[in-house]
Structure formats: C-alpha cells, structure tokens
Amino acid sequence: MRKLKAFEVITQDSIQGTSVKKILIFVDHYLPGNRFGGPVRTIANLVSRLQEYEFFILTSDRDQGDTKTYAGIAIEEWNAVEGARVLYTRDKSLRNILRRVREISPSVVYLNSFFSRTTIRVLFARRVGWFPDIPVLLAPRGEFGDGALVIKPWRKKLYIWFINRLGILDGVTLQASSKFEKADIESHVVPVKAVSLAMVAPDLPSQEAGVSVARPTKQTGFLKIIYLSRISRNKNLEGALKMLTRVSGRIDFSIHGPISDEQYWEDCQQVMRNLPGNVHVQYKGLLKHEDVHGGLLENEVLLLPSYGENFGHAILEAFAAGCPVLISDQTPWRNLEQRGVGADIPLERLDLFDEMLQKFIDMNDDEYQRWSKRAEQYGIECMQNEGPLRETMAMFSKLIAGDPGTAVAKDID
Numbered sequence: 001m002r003k004l005k006a007f008e009v010i011t012q013d014s015i016q017g018t019s020v021k022k023i024l025i026f027v028d029h030y031l032p033g034n035r036f037g038g039p040v041r042t043i044a045n046l047v048s049r050l051q052e053y054e055f056f057i058l059t060s061d062r063d064q065g066d067t068k069t070y071a072g073i074a075i076e077e078w079n080a081v082e083g084a085r086v087l088y089t090r091d092k093s094l095r096n097i098l099r100r101v102r103e104i105s106p107s108v109v110y111l112n113s114f115f116s117r118t119t120i121r122v123l124f125a126r127r128v129g130w131f132p133d134i135p136v137l138l139a140p141r142g143e144f145g146d147g148a149l150v151i152k153p154w155r156k157k158l159y160i161w162f163i164n165r166l167g168i169l170d171g172v173t174l175q176a177s178s179k180f181e182k183a184d185i186e187s188h189v190v191p192v193k194a195v196s197l198a199m200v201a202p203d204l205p206s207q208e209a210g211v212s213v214a215r216p217t218k219q220t221g222f223l224k225i226i227y228l229s230r231i232s233r234n235k236n237l238e239g240a241l242k243m244l245t246r247v248s249g250r251i252d253f254s255i256h257g258p259i260s261d262e263q264y265w266e267d268c269q270q271v272m273r274n275l276p277g278n279v280h281v282q283y284k285g286l287l288k289h290e291d292v293h294g295g296l297l298e299n300e301v302l303l304l305p306s307y308g309e310n311f312g313h314a315i316l317e318a319f320a321a322g323c324p325v326l327i328s329d330q331t332p333w334r335n336l337e338q339r340g341v342g343a344d345i346p347l348e349r350l351d352l353f354d355e356m357l358q359k360f361i362d363m364n365d366d367e368y369q370r371w372s373k374r375a376e377q378y379g380i381e382c383m384q385n386e387g388p389l390r391e392t393m394a395m396f397s398k399l400i401a402g403d404p405g406t407a408v409a410k411d412i413d
Helices: 012-016 038-049 094-104 117-127 153-166 179-186 237-246 262-273 289-297 313-320 350-362 365-384 387-401
Strands: 022-026 054-060 078-081 084-089 108-112 136-139 173-176 196-200 222-228 250-256 279-283 301-304 325-328 342-345
Touching: 022 094, 022 117, 038 054, 038 108, 038 313, 054 094, 094 117, 108 117, 108 387, 117 136, 136 387, 173 179, 222 237, 222 289, 222 313, 222 350, 237 250, 237 262, 237 279, 237 301, 237 350, 289 313, 301 313, 301 350, 313 325, 313 365, 325 350, 342 350
Parallel strands: 022 054, 022 108, 054 084, 108 136, 136 173, 173 196, 222 250, 222 301, 250 279, 301 325, 325 342
Antiparallel strands: 078 084
16 A cells, blocks of 8 residues: 555545555544544544554544634645545535545444534434445444533433434444443443444554653652643543642642633633642643653643543553553543552542542652552553454454454453
C-alpha cells in the first residue's frame, strides 16, 4: 500500500483501485482537532496500529465548538492524515452518507457514538436497505454508563426506546471496550436477531510513551495536581475542586481541557472563588496531545473523579509519565491501589478520596518516587501489551467474515 503524505488530497482512482480491506469510519470530530477528547485518540491509535486495513474517515470540517474550518486542508475531498484518508465535510445528509458508502465500498462501516446525529442517519440508511450487506460496527464510547445518561436523560431515554421499538440495531454489532461497558449496553439495548452485544474489544492504547526523566523532588506537605479532560458534568471537575476544600497542606491544581459546557464551567468557577488560601488553582486551557507528557511530568497526581470513562487515554498517559492517578471506579482501570500506582474509588466514598489526597500531600520524596516508578512501569506495560491489538483484529476479521460471534477480551485490572 502506498504511503500517504500528510494532508495529501486523494484522487478517486486511488480510492477505487485498491484491493485492501477498507473500513469507513464516521466520527463527529477528528485530527487535527483535539477538543473532542478520547474518541480522536482511539481512532488515531486504531489507524496507526491496524495497518492491514485502509481507513476512510468522514468527519466535521472543524473542531468541536469552533466556528471556523481547519486551515490547510481540502474540504469535501479526501485528505491523507496520519495514515488514513479523511473527508472533512459540512454535509452529513443521508444523500452524502450513501454517496460515500458507495464510493468507498467498505468492508465495515464503523460508527463512533450511539447518540450522534450522523450515527442516527447511517443506522436509518441501513435499516431501509441502502447498504444491507455491509457489516456495521457501533462503538457507544461509554454513552450507556450511568454518569453519561444523567445528562439530558429524557431525550436519551426516548431515543433508546425509539431504537429498541423499531429494531434499528437489527444486524448491527455493538462494541464494548470492557466487560463493564458490555453490562451497561445490555441493560439498555433490547437484543434483536443478529445483533451481537457481546463483542468486547478494548480501545487500543498509544505506543508513544514519552522519554523517562527524573521527576523533581516532591515536597512534604505540598502536592501538584493536574486535571486533564473536557470540562463537562460527566468529568466531574466540580467534585474534584470540592475535594480540595477538605484536606490540609499546600496544593497547586492545574486544569487542562476544552470547556464543553459553559454553564458547568461557571459552576466550577464559583467553587474556585471559595477555595481556602492553601489551594492555588489555575485554568491553563487546552493541552495539545504532543504536550501532554510534559504537562504530566510537571505534576505529581492526576485527579479525575469522572462519572464514567470508556477507556481514559489521559489515565494511561499519566501512568506512562510516572504520575499516579486518583480516579473513580467508573473506568476500566481497577485495583490501582493494590498495584501502588494510584486509587480507583467509588464516587460515594468521598472520605476515601480525601484520605488518598491527604496521603499524597503528606508523602515525602522517597515514597513518592516509588509510587511514580511503579506508575511509569505499569503504563509502559499497558502500552506494550499486544492483547488489545489481537482482540481488535479478531473483531474486524469476524465482522468481515460475517460471523461476529463473541470476542474475548481481558479487562484492565
């Protein structure tokens, strides 16, 4: 397969002339954007690691929340972007969806998000028979978790009821990234004929671990904390800020991430204005992907008590940077305290969050460096683990063969 240059415009002949298996991905936002969070990293990692396939990605012509299109790309044409062919478009109509499916003639159509309007249109097009013979894989990306469903709950419940009532998922395979997500999906989606709710394939981690460097000396009684995620209710920044009011010692808290919910950000700012004098908080805006490792090296703990994470790329990147994590138990990352790399704590046990935060504040440098080294080693082991890659390849192979069956995957524990 010919190596593609960055942002090269692809001709129609080169699309139709290949015999390699093709996967057509629909995702709301993609590179070079970095405001959409985990799904962008998930798809980018998939493209970079599954080189047996050709990937075609249909996405928006701008980043999430932006009013201007990306600079330096061709709109409504196929661009080469880090190993994939990407179509940046404003037109996500049924007509254009059908046109692109016929143009690519993919082996698999891959949807990212259950509630996306694009997903709704693709599922409708398939249900009415526009491309009945092409396998469709749908990855909800954690959208059936309890924390995600409390946001606009009635609208989501109505949509789920509508999908179940009309059998829209008949013949569609749903991907769960862990056994926890599988249980969430199966508690809301009514099984219909030929739909597989048991396809478990973890998100692929990046293999780009940063260069290991010695961490600065940690001061006893002082802790540098980083929040690295979108600012939205599901990520629970407000809860993280309130935790800082209940511990003693000096704290520097750095907030990195795009503001997805302005009203929620105002709620967070109100909490920030009432923090005690021992807590210093600074919003530092969006941290570009290439700067994440450096940002984590500058801090000592990642605090992310979110209501749900489908994978949590920031969590893995924190481990690889030697930064222990304090997270909720609503992610695939479990048994962290036993490993000595952090803690995964039920959201209702705020006392345990307080206890672990105080422990890290009071920790001396020798003990902290041991935690840091264990976190770094664990992150490297996860990035080098080939299990998720094998399971993902098996998932696509089964779909293309017409027998999705059940993919067995090890959860992150």
